[in-house]
Amino acid sequence: MKAVLSGIGAALLLLVVVLVARTAMVPAPESFPSSPSPVVFSKEQAAAMTQRLSRAIQFPTLAGQADAFASFHAFLEQAFPLAHASLSRQAFGHSLLYHWESSNDCAPILLLAHQDVVPVSSPEDWLQAPFAGAIESGYLWGRGAMDDKGSLMAILESVEALLAQGQSPACDVWLAFGHDEEVGGVQGAGKMAAWMLSEGLQFAMVLDEGGMVLPGATLGIDKPVALIGIAEKGYLSVILTAQGGAGHSSRPPEQTAIGELSRAIMMLQASPRPAFLNGATRQMLEQVAPWQPWGKRVVFANLWLFEPLVLQQLASKPDTNALIRTTMAPTMLSAGVKDNVLPATAEAVINFRLAPGENRETLMTWLEEALPATVNARIAEGFFAEPSAISPVDSSAYQQLSVLAEGLPAAPVAVPFLLIAGSDARHYEALSGNVFRFLPASFEREDVARFHGANERLALSQYPAMVAFYASVMTSAF
Template identity: 45%
Template sequence: MKRIAFYGFAALLLLVACLGAVVTYNTLTYSSMQIEASARRMPQVNLDRAVAALQEAVRKKTISYEEAGDWDFEPFIRLHEMLEMRFPLVHEHLDKEMVSGYSLLYTWRGVSADEKAVLLLAHQDVVNAPDAAIWEHPPFSGTVADGFIWGRGTLDDKGSMIGIFAAVEELLEAGFQPKRTVYLCFGHDEEVGGWNGASKMADLLRDRGVTALMSLDEGMAVMEGAVVNMTKDIAFISLTEKGYLSLELTAHGNPGHASTPPRETTLGILSRAVTRLEDNPMPASLPEPVRLMFRYLGPEMNFPMNVVFANLWLTQPLVLRQLASERATDAAIRTTTAVTIMEGGIKDNVLPATARAVVNFRPKPGETVAQVTERVEKIIDDDRIEVKPLRRPSESPPMARVDVPAFATLHETIGQVFPDAIVAPAMMLGGSDTHHYAGVAEDRYGFTPMRFRMDDLERIHGPNERIGVEAFGRMIGFYMMFIENAAG
């Protein structure tokens, strides 16, 4: 018996030793994924011209709405007129097309017809600003104050759109001619799904047989203080984004007087269904873009975090538990469930015949809209609840690759413009127009070329949206260098 115990203990020691050896080896060979970007000077830009254009763009209330009857297209028309006036060379040398009436598609023809194209994306529309009274400066004023341009759309996404226009105008003034054809795609309804804007432009390009090497759209950015115990800024590049699904849950019953209620009312039935969904969140896992993010960040970290990320085969359960403890990181590892609307009765002593709830889901990569819907129905498990999509859903698009020249070009350009930042692939938790171009661009990346602090994120769709004048100039320089690197 003692001999058996001894051999068991020896086997355990050997297992621990082997485990330690594997962990140590993985950590020591955990090489950096950063590249040494070639040194380049930031190009000179006519910042006054660009700032004036962005101010004017902000003043155009290009607000998008869910309901077709709520739209006012006059601001879009005025915006297009301003663009023609402010950027004459763009409109002289590029072919302009109007798609679905208000989306803008520009073609900058390259000298080589055999080269695959490059797509630059942004959107014209913005969300409304019902909280205007608490803004430091009026949301549609385009005020320049304290080193910032203030107003709705400066970050999302007129800053990028005007930045791209300004970059192309600067390159044309310098006599630059791209080798690859460059398409500029500016949708007019991104904030409500992009189905009449980006989707139609993508269909048009697809029908023409256009194959793009890559697309670059809004998305992640250079973040300050995003990761604990990392002193450097991190330039996150979105490789994909989560899908979008809103399900309407409707409970049906018999109306009546509240003095003689049934055992279960429609509101009670609906409440239990919603509670089941919140009590049974979608399962957690590490999506591939999140795993790649750790692969790029891990080697730049100190002990013990570098050991943790070098050995995810062993530490993944601990990592998932930690990520699940915070709202923002929990959303990166699972399809999220968010109850956004509940409504039913209209009088305090009347039983409603129907009660309705809307639950928003953001399917993570690898989970389809159909799979999420099926899981919702199984969790609710109540035939009295009708489940149907509220509006057209979208799937999480295929993930862009990191082992291709397109990603290396983007990585290189970020290194040239933000030389102190660590570059890491990631996944965007929200949505953009990017997914519409899955059949056109071989790889689709999301990166907004500017620095963000964590509190800046609240300005997007919130009060006091603004962009630094200096940061806007750097954004323009980035787009100039990216076009030269990717298309030149």
């Protein structure tokens, strides 16, 4: 027995030594010196830029609103005369593709943003009218301020400012502004990407919306974090259908179509897809380890041991649970025609966001095995996307982008990130091995709900910094 206890004690001691040694190997926190921005704005110039963004918000560029897009395009030509005189422009439906040539022989970059916005379901919940572009209380309010006209306008503002100062980009710059991102991007980004691929274009970097600067408290650090999306989840909607006998509601059978469908949904929610810690999420945790207090640094530096504990913590909150598994959300229900008639069928639409490593085949196989025989599943018609590839964090493109992100006014720590939503970036994977998703603005945690929600807004102090960021991107070689 003494020998056994002695062996256990030695093993525990060895484990402690390994944990401490691995933690000690975590590099010290490092901050990269930021380069001065190639553009600087006076208060008057910043105010003028804000007014132009306000005007852009006033065009309700919703899917199918052809007149709104046409008017918005005319406004862009008037607002940015130097850009439209110096850059070539092609139209793909309502989507716009610009090209700014450089005199240098280096790989081009591609900057993305989208013109379209989502509808406003409850305008009475807004403090300011959704399409008024109101400037109030230090914010610019309106649908599109965050998603994604803020980025689109900031990109064009940076081009205009550089041209006004006689500057040119380090390498060729392409700008792709889709018109249907909110409904999948097939007609806009999809067609622009296909054309560029047919032309043999390859980019050193592709940059779209996605992550942003947020408080680091969620990751256990005091400094803000710049979440640079290096991958995004897939998108798949599935229709579940349950069959039942139609008839009078006064004589209900033991099992009804609605009851069977409800039980199936509850069963799926009670048995979520497996959680795992790899790819972008694992890299995110490893990169914030240097800024952690000692206790948490031990955990993040030794994920090989503490992974189950970390997964348990991440799974406890919806926003972090989405980082570690494929998620499902019932979004639509349909059954019945009258309150006293039993429906013959009941249907539900389940929206799945596929984690990297999952695909359509594995998900449908799981559904076929998990669902009861009374419920069947089929893929809904419409937009579908597999999870994206994961862009490398050891590339010069990611390192350069990280330096620029850490030079933002909040002085954040740049970390890789899995985008749980979708973006137009997924259409451009064949054009670059470095596809990133980052919105260069700081927000609070509660602001995330404003994306597609009520009271979308952008702090006035953030906008000039966004313009300066994009100007730095264009004058940098990746």
